[in-house]
Amino acid sequence: MRLRAGVASRAKRGNSVEEYEDAFFPPEFLTELELPFACAVADGATESSFSGLWAKLLTEAYTQATDLTHLQQLVDSARGHWHEKTSSQSLPWYAEQKLEKGAYATLLGVTIDKAEFPSHLKWEALAVGDSCLFHVRNHEAVATFPIKSAEELTARPMLLPSIGHETKDTSLYQMGQGILETGDRLYLVTDAIAGWIFTSLDRSEKPLDVLDQIVRTGTAECFHELVERLWDQNRLKNDDCTVLWIDVVGNPM
Amino acid sequence: MPHTAEISRANPTCFLFLLDQSGSMAEALAGEAGKRKADKVADVINKFLQNLVLKCSKNEGVRNWFHVGVLGYGANVGPAFGGSLGGRDLVPISEVASYPMRLEERTKKIDDGAGGLVDQKVKFPVWFDAVSNGGTPMCQVLGQALNILSDWTSKNQTGFPPIVINITDGESTDGDPTSAADALKALATTDGNVLLFNAHLSSNANSSGPILFASSEESLPDDHAKLLFRMSSPLTENMLNYAKQEGFNVTPGSRGYVFQADLHGLINFLDVGTRPGNLR
Numbered sequence: 422m423r424l425r426a427g428v429a430s431r432a433k434r435g436n437s438v439e440e441y442e443d444a445f446f447p448p449e450f451l452t453e454l455e456l457p458f459a460c461a462v463a464d465g466a467t468e469s470s471f472s473g474l475w476a477k478l479l480t481e482a483y484t485q486a487t488d489l490t491h492l493q494q495l496v497d498s499a500r501g502h503w504h505e506k507t508s509s510q511s512l513p514w515y516a517e518q519k520l521e522k523g524a525y526a527t528l529l530g531v532t533i534d535k536a537e538f539p540s541h542l543k544w545e546a547l548a549v550g551d552s553c554l555f556h557v558r559n560h561e562a563v564a565t566f567p568i569k570s571a572e573e574l575t576a577r578p579m580l581l582p583s584i585g586h587e588t589k590d591t592s593l594y595q596m597g598q599g600i601l602e603t604g605d606r607l608y609l610v611t612d613a614i615a616g617w618i619f620t621s622l623d624r625s626e627k628p629l630d631v632l633d634q635i636v637r638t639g640t641a642e643c644f645h646e647l648v649e650r651l652w653d654q655n656r657l658k659n660d661d662c663t664v665l666w667i668d669v670v671g672n673p674m
Numbered sequence: 675m676p677h678t679a680e681i682s683r684a685n686p687t688c689f690l691f692l693l694d695q696s697g698s699m700a701e702a703l704a705g706e707a708g709k710r711k712a713d714k715v716a717d718v719i720n721k722f723l724q725n726l727v728l729k730c731s732k733n734e735g736v737r738n739w740f741h742v743g744v745l746g747y748g749a750n751v752g753p754a755f756g757g758s759l760g761g762r763d764l765v766p767i768s769e770v771a772s773y774p775m776r777l778e779e780r781t782k783k784i785d786d787g788a789g790g791l792v793d794q795k796v797k798f799p800v801w802f803d804a805v806s807n808g809g810t811p812m813c814q815v816l817g818q819a820l821n822i823l824s825d826w827t828s829k830n831q832t833g834f835p836p837i838v839i840n841i842t843d844g845e846s847t848d849g850d851p852t853s854a855a856d857a858l859k860a861l862a863t864t865d866g867n868v869l870l871f872n873a874h875l876s877s878n879a880n881s882s883g884p885i886l887f888a889s890s891e892e893s894l895p896d897d898h899a900k901l902l903f904r905m906s907s908p909l910t911e912n913m914l915n916y917a918k919q920e921g922f923n924v925t926p927g928s929r930g931y932v933f934q935a936d937l938h939g940l941i942n943f944l945d946v947g948t949r950p951g952n953l954r
Contacts, residue, residue, distance in 0.1 A: 435682050440734075471733050514797050515771050518724075519731040659680060 422542055422603055423671040424454040424533060429635060429644035430663045434652055442467070443611050443663040444476035444526075446484050456542075459484040461530035462552050462663050464611040466580055468525075470516070471507045475524035475583045478502055483530035483547070489594060492547070493587040503583040523584030527552045529609055533601065533667065542601040542669060549593050551578040553615035555608040556599050557629055562622070566597035571619035574612050607667045608632065613660035617651060636666055676866030677910040679834040681739050687834035688741040688764055688826055689726070691719055692815050694842035694875075695748030700806035701843070703875055703934075711875050712804035715841055719744060720800050727771040727799075736768040743822065744801070747815035749808025756802050763822045774799035812846035816854035820861070823868055827861050835866045840905075843875040845898045855905040869907040871930030874899055885933040887917060889925045899933055906931035 428449070432441035442465035461480040465472025478499040486492035507520055527550025536543040546554050548567040551574055556564040568574060579593060601607075608629075610618070621628035635644050644664065651657035681687050699712035723742060730737045743764040746754035753763050757775035780798040783791040823836050838858060861868040876899075885893060887909060891900040906929040909917065917924040 435684050440732075468729060470731055473733075513771070514774075514777055514799060515724075515727045515731045515736065518797070519728050522728070 422540075422601075422669050423452075424456075424458055424542075425668045425670060426451045426454060426458075426460060426666065427636065427639060428663070428665040429641055431645050431648045431661070433661050434649075434659050436661075440473075441661050442473035442476060443661040444473060444480045445609075445663055445665050446477075446480035457532050457534035458667070459486075459530065459532045460609065460665060460667065461528065462609045462611055462665050463529070464527040464550065464552050464661065464663075466525040469522065469583075470519045470524060471503065471583075472524040472526055474506060475499075475503050475581075476526040476528075479526055479528045479581060480530070483528060486530075489547070489591060493591070496581065497587050500583050500586070521584075523582045525580035525582055526550075527578055527611070528581055529554060531607060531609060531667070533607075536600055544599050544601055544607060546597040548595045548597070549579050549581050551575075551612045551615065553610055553612070554597070555610070555615075555618065555629070556601075557606045557608065558602065558604065560627070560629055560633070562618075562629060564597075564599050566599075567595040568615055568619070571616055571623065574616050574619070578612070601669050603669055603671070605669045606633075606636075609663075609665040609667075611661060611663045613658040613662050614664055617657045620656075632664065632666075635664070636668075677835065677869075677912065679832060679863070679865035681834050683738050685833050686739055686741055686766075686830065688743070688823075688830075688836045690742075690764065690819055690823065690836055690838045691744040692812075692819060692838060692840040692842075693719065693744055693746045693754060694810055694812075694840075694844065695746040695750075695754075695805040696808055696810040696844055696847075697748070697806055698810075698844050699748070699804075710804065710806065711843055712806040715875070716802065716804040719841075720798070720802070723770060723801055724799050727767060730767050731771070736771040738766040738768050740767045741765065741826065742767060742770055745815050745818055745822075746802075746805060747811050748805060751811055751814045751818060754802045754805075756800075759801065763818075764826060770801065774801050775803075776800050809847035810842065810844045811848040812840075812842065812851040813848045813854045816840075816851055816858055820854070820858050823858065823861050827863050827868070831863050832865065833863050835863050835868050836861075837869045837871065839871050839873065840902075841873045841875065842902070850901075852901065852905060859907060866910075867907070869910070869930060870905060872902040872906045872932075874902050874931070874933045876934055883934075885931075887922060887924050887928040888931050888933070889927040889929065894933065903929060903931045 428445050432438050444463045446461050461483040463476035463479045465476040482495035482499045486495050529548045529552035531544050531546045533542055533544050546566050551568055553568040554566045555562050618628045648662050700710050703711050730739050741764040744754040753761055758773040759765055778798045778800055779795055781793040782796050784794045786792040859868055859870050888903055891903055894900050909928050914924055
């Protein structure tokens with residue numbers, strides 16, 4: 422099996438591209454990926470400052486980590502990088518106090534590797550907060566992680582802070598896994614898109630087929646058109662939108 | 675569903691405080707000897723403004739999600755901001771951020787990491803000082819609020835409706851404020867009517883303790899408290915849900931009326947309409 426990955430994103434309506442506060446890694450469309458392959462999305466909290474930067478640092482940390490302990494070390498290092506990049510000698514009082522409060526973001530990372538039995542791959546996922554993975558087979562979601570329904574998408578998800586330090590307590594991190602077959606696809610999405618998928622499925626619609634069209638065209642414009650249309654129809658929360666997909670194709674690696 | 679509009683730079687909302695500055699505000703709050711009501715209220719509103727500025731502070735600066743005003747009423751009735759903002763009624767939050775009257779240095783207790791507390795110096799912005807002088811011309815200030823918000827709602831027709839917070843310790847000295855309050859609450863955007871909340875700071879303690887978000891007049895101690903209760907808007911559905919989550923004892927009839935309560939409780943409550951889910 423081979424892997425292909427791609428990504429589409431859109432800043433919330435009314436915001437500029439520079440104000441997009443989701444993040445994803447790898448940063449571009451990729452083919453012929455090597456195993457193990459790691460990717461991640463993160464959603465920076467609106468109420469915090471420099472949360473887009475923090476989200477980006479978290480996605481990079483995930484893709485470099487070998488296990489949870491290593492990830493926690495890398496998240497601590499990322500806190501140092503965030504502090505270095507945001508600190509300045511002459512900030513107005515409010516920017517200074519805002520930085521003291523830190524930035525916050527969700528994190529969803531997935532690593533794909535060979536499964537224990539032949540001709541299959543496995544995915545292992547880690548999540549903090551409400552960014553969500555959809556495992557799709559034959560146009561159906563055979564698994565979702567860590568969110569299972571639209572009702573679980575609240576305004577107060579768990580978030581990773583850019584201040585403080587990691588502790589031995591790992592209960593913040595949720596873990597999931599699954600087996601991949603040829604033809605399967607994984608979507609990693611931030612909460613607005615997850616909400617649209619879940620509510621559409623509840624209405625017996627086919628949002629995964631709609632996303633499939635986006636993947637097939639592979640153009641950012643198609644994703645932007647979809648998001649704009651859903652916003653116009655009040656079907657999608659006005660929020661930054663990110664979809665990262667990984668396809669399992671072809672022969673065994 | 676009303677009172678659910680998205681709050682954005684293109685679609686802001688506003689907070690307008692009506693602040694009793696009558697002579698009786700120099701008295702101590704019941705149960706808090708030595709602390710003048712006027713000083714306590716000034717601290718709480720300045721703190722609220724500070725938190726609102728921080729909420730709107732982003733990488734590139736302060737986003738104008740809110741317009742904010744403070745009208746004082748006592749010997750004089752009108753805008754209470756001092757310094758560069760003096761004389762202005764509703765001010766975009768980015769200008770509030772840029773022009774506090776002064777930055778005071780205060781101390782707060784923080785965790786020392788070893789089970790104790792240590793003092794830390796913090797900057798505390800001040801936009802207006804405590805005043806306590808004259809009567810309680812509540813009808814007049816409600817009339818001024820009506821003029822200001824008539825203009826605001828006509829210019830921001832799709833915005834989350836303004837929230838007016840009247841903080842007072844005494845009876846109106848220029849007549850029954852009911853009709854002026856009704857006129858204010860009749861103002862609306864496409865997202866619903868203006869909300870009027872009342873915080874009642876009596877010098878006389880209530881025998882059964884503070885009252886938060888009362889749902890009927892029966893539990894209130896006097897006619898003035900009952901009048902302020904009737905003037906108060908019911909809590910919106912989102913506010914009721916939030917209040918329940920936070921453990922408040924509220925029912926569908928609960929109103930934005932607090933009696934002798936910790937003002938921080940009321941002020942924190944204003945966060946409800948401006949939670950991250952609504953901010954863009």
